[in-house]
Amino acid sequence: MKSDIENLSDTRIKLTVELPFDELGDEVEAAYKRIAQQVQIPGFRKGKVPRQIIDQRFGRGAVLEEVVNAAVPPAYDAAIAEAEVVPLGQPQVEVTEIEDGEKIAFVAEVDIRPDFELPEYKGLAVEVDPLAVTDADVDEQLTLLAKRFGSYTEVERATVDGDVLLIDLAATANGTDIEELAQQAMSYEVGEDGLVPGLDEAVIGKSAGEVATFDFTPEFGEYEGTPISVSATVSAVRERVMPELDDDLATMASEFDTLDELKADLRTKLERSRLMERGQEARELVHDQLLDSVDIPLPANLIDAEVEQHFENHGEADDEHRAEVESDARKALKSQFVMDKIAEAED
Numbered sequence: 001m002k003s004d005i006e007n008l009s010d011t012r013i014k015l016t017v018e019l020p021f022d023e024l025g026d027e028v029e030a031a032y033k034r035i036a037q038q039v040q041i042p043g044f045r046k047g048k049v050p051r052q053i054i055d056q057r058f059g060r061g062a063v064l065e066e067v068v069n070a071a072v073p074p075a076y077d078a079a080i081a082e083a084e085v086v087p088l089g090q091p092q093v094e095v096t097e098i099e100d101g102e103k104i105a106f107v108a109e110v111d112i113r114p115d116f117e118l119p120e121y122k123g124l125a126v127e128v129d130p131l132a133v134t135d136a137d138v139d140e141q142l143t144l145l146a147k148r149f150g151s152y153t154e155v156e157r158a159t160v161d162g163d164v165l166l167i168d169l170a171a172t173a174n175g176t177d178i179e180e181l182a183q184q185a186m187s188y189e190v191g192e193d194g195l196v197p198g199l200d201e202a203v204i205g206k207s208a209g210e211v212a213t214f215d216f217t218p219e220f221g222e223y224e225g226t227p228i229s230v231s232a233t234v235s236a237v238r239e240r241v242m243p244e245l246d247d248d249l250a251t252m253a254s255e256f257d258t259l260d261e262l263k264a265d266l267r268t269k270l271e272r273s274r275l276m277e278r279g280q281e282a283r284e285l286v287h288d289q290l291l292d293s294v295d296i297p298l299p300a301n302l303i304d305a306e307v308e309q310h311f312e313n314h315g316e317a318d319d320e321h322r323a324e325v326e327s328d329a330r331k332a333l334k335s336q337f338v339m340d341k342i343a344e345a346e347d
Contacts, residue, residue, distance in 0.1 A: 003079040008109065011088075011299035015079045015108045021101050024071055031066035064098055076108050086113035086340075088302055111299035118341055119293040126285035128278045133270045141266045145253050146245060152238040158205050159237050164189045165203060166235040169196070173228045181228075185235065196230055206234045220314065287335065296334050303329050 001023065006014040021028075035058065036049040044053065054063065072093065080087055091110035098104055152164055159165060165188050171181035181196065190200055202212035212232045218224050243249050250262040306329040307322065 001075055001078060003082060005079075005083045005085075010114045010297040012109065012111050012301075013083065013085060015076070015083065015091075015110075017075050017079050017106055017108070018097075019071055019075055019104045021099075021103060024067060024104070027067045027070045028063065030070060031063045034066055035062060060100060064100060064104075068095055068098065068104060071104060072106055075106075079108070080110075088112060088299060089305075111301055113337055113340070114297045114299075116294060116296050116337070116341075118338070118345060119290060121290055121342060124286050124289055126282055126289060128281045128285070131271065131274050131278055133267055133274060137270055138263050138267050141270060142245060142263060143242075145266075146243055146249060147240065149243050149249065149253055151241045153241055154236055155239045156208070157237065158207050159190060159203050159234065161191050161200075161204065162189070162240065164238045164240055166238070167203070168233040168235060170231045171196075171228050173223055173226050178223070178228065181230070189240075199230070199232060202230075203232055203234060208234055208236050210234055290338060291331065291334055294338065296337055298330055298333055302333060306333075 001020075002018040004016045006016070008014055032051050032054060033047070035054050037047045039049060039054070039058070040046060041049050041053060041057065044050075072095065076091060076093065088111040091108040093106055093108045095104065095106045155163075167183070167186055167188055169181060169183040169186060171178040188195060188199070190203060192200075197216045198214045199212075202214040206212050210233075212234070213230065215227050215229050217227050243252075245259065247258050250256045250259045254262050254265065256262045256265060303326060307326050310325050310329075311322070
């Protein structure tokens with residue numbers, strides 16, 4: 001096999017490969033066998049059709065096509081290995097010559113990982129927020145735990161922040177009901193603001209039996225950019241009654257007998273969680289510092305394909321959103337290049 005490599009850019013190469021026919025004996029033999037297994041010729045058992053009959057009935061071209069399909073992929077892999085490059089994505093392959101008994105030639109263009117020098121990646125230093133857990137942090141966790149064991153008392157007044165409502169929810173877009181947002185007798189805590197944007201503001205001040213209506217426009221998803229009208233009927237207004245923060249709560253809500261033991265356990269868990277958060281934060285900071293310290297040419301084809309794939313899945317957006325997606329794609333690809341090369345350096 002003879003192969004030549006041409007650098008089209010820092011991130012794309014063109015391979016020109018020639019395969020002499022005297023190296024393709026196995027592929028030619030296998031091609032005749034495959035065709036013999038696929039055809040039915042009167043007077044011959046399946047798989048036992050002689051070569052000359054195959055050539056007469058189907059032409060030598062059918063055999064050569066089988067040879068090309070079998071020989072080109074491994075030849076491409078061998079040429080890539082010889083060129084000592086890392087291919088990215090699928091190559092564009094074109095068979096340029098088929099000279100029966102002489103040679104098969106093809107060219108292949110493919111994006112490759114660019115060659116670059118790794119920056120110094122050992123000993124990088126970053127700063128993260130302190131690990132310290134305050135008494136206020138512990139008290140917040142204790143309050144969240146106590147809320148799970150609270151009770152509700154129905155009240156005859158207007159809704160305020162923190163109330164737990166029973167509501168019926170309905171929504172329409174362009175006059176059509178949206179079944180995904182329809183809810184009956186749903187329990188909702190005012191202040192969560194995670195169900196539908198604007199719901200909290202709409203229900204505050206409403207009493208049982210009253211209806212809150214409002215509009216919002218989603219920024220993503222199936223209804224991205226489409227105004228949605230929402231109707232929330234308040235069936236009941238309930239006030240949360242919190243249990244006392246004492247030893248009884250500790251016994252009820254945990255395996256501990258005293259409030260002090262429970263708070264100590266909450267502090268330990270917070271410290272462990274904060275340590276993991278800070279570790280993740282440190283990794284991200286080191287990662288960003290590393291990427292900022294090296295300039296790498298990136299294959300435009302791969303970036304464009306990634307951006308197009310994103311908008312095929314999520315719908316079109318404005319230029320600002322497209323630029324943001326492209327920036328994220330560039331960062332991800334650059335990160336992949338650097339991490340892969342570090343992995344190779346560290347074996």
